[in-house]
Amino acid sequence: MLLTALALAAAAVGQGPADWHEPFPAHKVIGNVYYVGSKDLATYLITTPEGHILINSGFDRTVPLVQRSVESLGFKMTDVKILLASHAHSDHVAGHARLQKLTGAKVYVMRGDDEVIASGGKGQYLYAADRWDPCKVDRVLKDRDEVKLGGVTLVARLTPGHTRGCTTWTWKVEDGGKKYDVVVIGSPNVNPGFRLVNNKDYPEIADDFAKTFEILKGLPCDVFLGAHGGYYGMVERHALLKKGPGNPFVNPEGYREYVALKERAFRKTLAAQQDEARDVKRNIPYADKADERQVLDVFSPKNAKNLPVVFWIHGGAWQTGDKTDVQIKPQAFMDKGFVFVSTNYRLLPSVDMATIVRDVAKSVRWVHDHIADYGGDPKRLVIMGHSAGAQLAALICTDDRYLKAEGLSLAITKGCVPVDGDTYDVPAIIETAETRWRVHGLPKAKFGHREKLGVTARPL
Numbered sequence: 001m002l003l004t005a006l007a008l009a010a011a012a013v014g015q016g017p018a019d020w021h022e023p024f025p026a027h028k029v030i031g032n033v034y035y036v037g038s039k040d041l042a043t044y045l046i047t048t049p050e051g052h053i054l055i056n057s058g059f060d061r062t063v064p065l066v067q068r069s070v071e072s073l074g075f076k077m078t079d080v081k082i083l084l085a086s087h088a089h090s091d092h093v094a095g096h097a098r099l100q101k102l103t104g105a106k107v108y109v110m111r112g113d114d115e116v117i118a119s120g121g122k123g124q125y126l127y128a129a130d131r132w133d134p135c136k137v138d139r140v141l142k143d144r145d146e147v148k149l150g151g152v153t154l155v156a157r158l159t160p161g162h163t164r165g166c167t168t169w170t171w172k173v174e175d176g177g178k179k180y181d182v183v184v185i186g187s188p189n190v191n192p193g194f195r196l197v198n199n200k201d202y203p204e205i206a207d208d209f210a211k212t213f214e215i216l217k218g219l220p221c222d223v224f225l226g227a228h229g230g231y232y233g234m235v236e237r238h239a240l241l242k243k244g245p246g247n248p249f250v251n252p253e254g255y256r257e258y259v260a261l262k263e264r265a266f267r268k269t270l271a272a273q274q275d276e277a278r279d280v281k282r283n284i285p286y287a288d289k290a291d292e293r294q295v296l297d298v299f300s301p302k303n304a305k306n307l308p309v310v311f312w313i314h315g316g317a318w319q320t321g322d323k324t325d326v327q328i329k330p331q332a333f334m335d336k337g338f339v340f341v342s343t344n345y346r347l348l349p350s351v352d353m354a355t356i357v358r359d360v361a362k363s364v365r366w367v368h369d370h371i372a373d374y375g376g377d378p379k380r381l382v383i384m385g386h387s388a389g390a391q392l393a394a395l396i397c398t399d400d401r402y403l404k405a406e407g408l409s410l411a412i413t414k415g416c417v418p419v420d421g422d423t424y425d426v427p428a429i430i431e432t433a434e435t436r437w438r439v440h441g442l443p444k445a446k447f448g449h450r451e452k453l454g455v456t457a458r459p460l
């Protein structure tokens with residue numbers, strides 16, 4: 001992770017925050033897992049009877065510091081057999097070539113980051129000019145691949161977004177007769193300058209981050225670790241080591257909180273960038289002397305011109321609901337090349353059903369007259385609605401009296417999509433409901449379809 005714009009610029013020349021390069025006491029995390037990184041650049045040593053594994057090298061200048069840490073614990077660098085990585089950013093892998101030379105270890109890298117490491121930094125998203133010594137990659141990994149050595153099995157989880165091959169390492173460790181799930185998070189961070197929307201260099205970046213959070217939320221975790229000590233409060237937890245009791249690195253709640261915090265940050269950045277990438281106009285009145293419910297919202301892709309229009313009518317039994325109940329629909333339709341309109345209308349019982357239908361027709365009239373200014377084609381409307389909105393959509397599209405009253409014809413509607421509606425055969429619905437009450441001796445609904453739809457005569 002690169003923390004700030006300043007750190008980001010500095011990282012390109014191998015600098016970065018001071019604690020990236022400050023030595024830190026090597027220490028046992030749990031079982032055969034040791035911390036041998038700098039004060040913030042995490043490097044982990046996993047020891048086995050057949051040799052050792054290292055995760056992350058840091059920068060080239062971090063390597064001597066890692067060496068001192070490994071040796072301070074009584075282990076030999078030449079016993080390191082496998083070198084792994086969290087992700088292909090300079091602060092975790094620029095020292096790979098040097099570390100590989102020093103140890104003779106084999107280098108395993110997740111697909112997506114392999115070419116970046118092998119080429120010394122080429123093909124990175126965003127940090128295009130950042131370079132380091134190229135390092136031969138001996139094995140390219142895919143999601144769930146296992147790395148085995150001396151009875152230890154590490155599982156590589158592809159957690160992309162931060163980089164294409166960002167890797168979260170998971171494995172089981174034994175300590176004091178108990179088994180623990182260890183997780184080393186690759187990075188869940190949306191760095192300054194990352195484009196989550198309309199990213200030509202990494203188009204699937206937002207989907208990748210979303211996948212990563214699903215994976216991270218599903219991992220069993222007792223021992224929470226990460227590519228930077230800062231992810232899990234390494235310095236503070238290390239200080240707790242001596243105080244006891246218990247192991248401060250066993251922190252399942254901390255893991256869940258951290259992942260939730262980072263997912264919220266991702267969602268917030270994504271929403272902000274999506275709003276920037278589109279034009280949203282809210283609460284436009286569609287009638288003269290409009291009631292506060294006679295308003296609509298328009299969502300247009302940036303630079304929209306002459307696009308077909310989805311006109312959305314919310315549900316809620318004609319009594320409740322709101323035009324803002326659209327979830328991902330505006331974005332989903334914009335992505336497919338539509339302008340999206342979501343309308344409100346006055347509700348029962350303050351107005352009657354015929355007035356509601358006339359409100360919707362008025363709203364369609366506004367769209368017909370003005371949507372060209374918002375990049376829409378007034379002659380290509382698709383009328384859609386959910387539940388009660390489905391009934392209104394079906395009525396507007398099949399009974400031409402309502403559009404005619406607004407000086408329009410059905411010809412402007414190119415499609416009608418009633419979603420989850422059931423109110424088409426009104427007499428049958430009323431008869432079914434009232435028969436049920438009679439047969440079961442139930443109290444009559446005070447405000448059933450008969451009252452809502454203004455059907456006064458008992459149907460046959």
Ligand SMILES: [Zn+2]
Pocket residue numbers: 001002087089162187
């Ligand atoms: Zn990073």
